[in-house]
Structure formats: structure tokens, C-alpha cells
Amino acid sequence: MSALPLDGLRVVDAASLFAGPVIGTMLGDYGADVVKIEQPSGDNLRSLGWEKDGVSLWWALIGRNKRSVTLKLSDPAGAEVARKLLTDADVFIENFRTGTLERWGLGWDVLHELNPNLVMVRTTGFGQTGPYATRPGFGTIAESMTGYAHTNGFPDGPPTLPPFALGDGVAAMTGAFAVMMASGGATRRAAPGRSSTSRSTSRCSGSSAPRPSSTSSSESSRSARATPRRSRRRATPTARRTGAGSGSPRARSRLPSG
Secondary structure (H helix, E strand, O other): OOOHHHHHEEEEEOOOOOOHHHHHHHHHHOOOEEEEOOOOOOHHHHHOOEEEOOEEEEHHHHHEEEEEEEEOOOOOOHHHHHHHOOOOEEEEOOOOOOOOHHHHHOHHHHHHHHHHEEEEEEEEOOOOOOOOOOOOOOOHHHHHHOHHHHHHOOOOOOOOOOOHHHHHHHHHHHHHHHHHHHHHHHHHHOOOOEEEOOOOOEEEEEEOOOOOOOOOEEEEEEEEOOOOOOOOOOOOOOOOOOOOOOOOOOOOOOOOOO
């Protein structure tokens, strides 16, 4: 079997639900080694939506190509294990509310010092800076605030949300693209690379500054290296890999029209 394009790329996925995890899913489809960090009670997708043989179809779809480990990141011991996982990782995906990882000792400044080659993708509703930065976000909020729900549906009907995770899917595809730009671009230029993405905008630039300043909903940064690393030590010998499945419509909420 021929090697896949991302063979040797090590990804740690600590995100939940859709936008962040789908970034890891797509990278895994192309050969990346994706380690999924689940909370002690299990990932939310394991109990969401339709099931077959006791397995959530959402989990089968988005959890494919991933090896799972259980960590409580809010606990100092769990955070320490996460830092060890990230020491030689290439990509870290998260979607906690802005400031949460910093409180747990897993912020960008800490991780960048620990692993200067790390790409960190942060998927949030309103970015890491700005007046809305600490607000929670969800795909339906983006689909409504951008005006999509207002223009969708029928002229004599109410604002209508899409029947699938549109905002999350767009954010995930843009995030995966940003990871590739931060990785390949930085290596090619032999200078730190940076990219950021949100549900409605994307940006890719190079900078020697240690931390991005952006209002978009996720950010990633990597220092240059001459050649990609092809061998990775596994995070845990007891990690498990999940299979593929098919998705189902998600539950949706509607914001009142203005």
C-alpha cells in the first residue's frame, strides 16, 4: 500500500462536537496519526443522535481514523499528560472557550515554548481577541449572525437554518487548509508560519512574532524545520481506533429574527 500524503504527521485532537474534530478527521483521512483526547465521561458525540448497534453514527463518522485517550485537562495531572503528548506533536486542535486552556496551563505561550514546531488550531465562535472573544459560540449562531438563515427558506416563512452542520463544516475545511499552509509554508520559507480561520474568513501569513493577533475563531502557528519528521512514538499502547460510519441530521436551534 502506497504512503498517504500526511503519513508521519502527528495530530492531537482535544476538540468536541463538529468544527474542531472534523479538522482531525480530514487530516486522518490523508494519513495523519490522530490522537483523540476524550473527557472521562467520553466524547459528546458518543451519545449524540441516531445509533446503530449501540454506536452513535455521529461518533462513527467523525471519530474515524483516531486513537482515543482519556484525560481530564482541567486537572493538573491531566494537563501534564497532555503537555507530554504535545511535546513531539505536529498539530494541536482545540475549541474550548477563549482563556480556558490558559487557566489550565495549556495556552499557546506554554505550548510554543515546549514545542516550537507545533501548529495550534483554535476553533471558537468569536476568536481569541475582541469584545466577543469570551462568548460561547455554535454553528447555528454563525449561520444566523451572518445572515444565512435570513436569506434561506421561503419568502413567506421564518428564517431557516441549514439541515446539516454548515457552519461547522466550512470552519473545519478552512481549518484543515490553514494547517497545511502553516505546515508547508513554514518549512518552505524556513521561517515561522501562521494561519488562522473562522466560519466566515480565513487568513494565512508568515511572521516571527511568537503569538498571533487575530479576531478569527481559530489560530495555528509553527516554527520552521528543514525536513518533516516521519517517525512518531505512540501516545499510549492502550489507545483505540474507531471505524467509519454515516452521519445524521443534527438538532438545531433558531435565533429570533430581528
